[in-house]
Amino acid sequence: MLAAQRGDVLAMSLLMDRLAPWLARICGGIALEHADDAAQETLVQVFRDLRDLREPEALRGWARRIAVRESVRHAQRAREQATRAGGDAAEVLRAPPGDLALAPDVRAVLAQLAPEQRAILVLRDLEGLSEEEAAAQLGVARGTVKSRLSRAREAFARRWPA
């Protein structure tokens, strides 16, 4: 890690192998079809600013925060553009239940949710963060995490009843 921070490309390459698949899934779950752009910007920021990271052990939390921020930003921007283009954002980004039944995959369920809900779901259920940690990461109240997560989980439960 220290060698990577000093700009050693061999150490950076090994770090890239560790970080890229993990960050790809975080960006994938939140930014969906804009995940490639979000992941690319995340990686550029992570490696560009790596040398300034004071506490190497904070790497994962720091990188995760960048990935979530970039993913939400890309997804929100896409939603705003769709709205400006005359479409209803909810219609553009949330597949109606009928379509969902025809496309029974995780992506279709995620697409029903707002980017902020997907971010909560990723942090809590994919990354295993506590409510407090997820709230701190997103800069929202704990109650907001709870309510958004509950709506996100309901969407999955409707598709795949226990």
Place this chain on the structure above:
Amino acid sequence: MSEAQRTERWPSARIDAVVRLRALAAGVRNAAYAERVIAAPFDAVWAIYGDLERGVPRFEWSVRSLAITRRDGEALEIESSGPLGSSAQFRAIWRPGWCVMRDLRGIGQIGMAAAPEGEGRTRVAHFEGSRRLGALLRPFLQRRVEGDLARLAALCEVR
């Protein structure tokens, strides 16, 4: 659907080797970085770009010859000689589409990546960085890495 199946189907961003190198180069101070799309399929391009001993000396401005002296999985040790007869030893990580190397003195660093770009085309990326005189050398290196990729494209597209 089981939890495992749901996890398998979790959407994931595509991060190919070129995207990785672009990000890595952003973390190397004063790196000269260039990309180019070559009108040849990945296998044909990597057959030259990734062939350190026979391919690289044909397009890389700073290399007259290059020999792999040790190979342990993806980790390589390399000896190269430059156009003026100078020699250097490198450690490298090599796999299809990806190669990064650093000289043993920790001064010179090189990166090479390639990824399919659809329809029989390939995007290639290349960077070089020097920890000594890096800021001064960067404009010079920038022209060199762009020239390297232009020569590589000429080699691949002629075939």
